[in-house]
Amino acid sequence: MRSPSEFRKGKPGFYPDQAVYAEFSCAEFGLAFRDLDGGSGLIFSVASRGGLLHFGAGRCSWYPQNSATAATLASDKHFASRILREAGVPALGGEYFFLHDRHRAHRPAGHERGDAIDYFRRLGGAAFVKPLTGSRGDFAQAVHGEAALVRYLDDVMKYYDAVLIQPIVDATEYRIFLLDDDALYCARKYPPFVSGDGVHTMRELLTVHNDALRARGLSPASLPNQDPSLDTVPAKGERREIPGRMNLSAGGTMVLAPAPSEKAVTLARQAARAIGLRVAAIDMFVDIGGNPDAIEIIEVNSNPAIRLLEDSSRGDLILKIWHHTFSAMGLL
Secondary structure, X not given: OOOHHHHHOOOOOOOOHHHHHHHHHHHHXXXXXXXXXXXOOOEEEEEEOOXXXXXXXXXXXXXXXXXXXXXHHHHOHHHHHHHHHHOOOOEOOOEEEEOOOOOHHHOOOOOOHHHHHHHHHHOOOEEEEEEOOOOOOOXXXXXXXXXXXXXXXXXXXXXXXXXXXXXXXXXXXXXXXEEOOXXXXXXXXXXXXXXXXXXXXXXXXXXXXXXXXHHOOOOOOOOOOOOHXXXXXXXXXXXXXXXXXXXXXXXXXXXXXXXXXXXXHHHHHHHHHHHOOOEEEEEEEEOHHHOOOXXXXXXXXXXXXXXXXXXXXOHHHHHHHHHHHHHHOOOO
16 A cells, blocks of 8 residues: 555645645545645645545535534634533634624624633633634634733634633643544644754744744744743754644644543533534543643534654555545445
């Protein structure tokens, strides 16, 4: 069996991961893969004698077995959290706030920008904030102090309409990937880091890191400018973690690992069922505050990336995921 990486060879740097995996899976299952956009991989079709499916990158879903309603509910972090809590699933929660006046007549009171400042104060002047419908870790970060929050909201409102403000949690983060009730794999998540070269300061290394994020359309990592550690020079090979978001796209890392507990797997299944998803990646905090029984669902992802599997040489799991998709849609 050829590996996904072999199908990646010769592709442009922007070529979507899932287009690589679809072509890889089609070769294994005897299906016809056809690029429809001049070799970009941004639009393609998969065909068999029984039917034809089209896929698109960007905001398009790679998992048509998830209904549009379920996928849309999952993409709104507040909606998803409320549904989970209604189903008895512990979810991190938080409150949402709009950054623009447009559509104000269509929403309840208590969710405007001024209300966000009040809520932030009730959290003690420190919180984790992210766009309500964001992805890939864009603008997901801890914010300390009202002045920092104001600057953050000014930046985010250029790109998003609303944010979710949550308490900062001290815990370990995991992702559990589900196909229906099958927990296909589990991964532990770690924060991004920069590696010292013995020459450049942490501030300079972070600038390079942030430039790379901006080039991919993501917000830069945010650290206090007055932090004296930013002016230190890490030794060659020394790793310095960048606290906050742990998304792969933002430089974080994930490592395949056993599930932290059977309870975690059970809660992941309950979360996916509550939203109505057949394919889902459930992000959760475990061991909150050092309590091994304390678990909170962070997010329910209806369109999760699976680059981790290629990087971990688990083409077999990529095939299972795409077999599920092709079978559910009547191609196999």
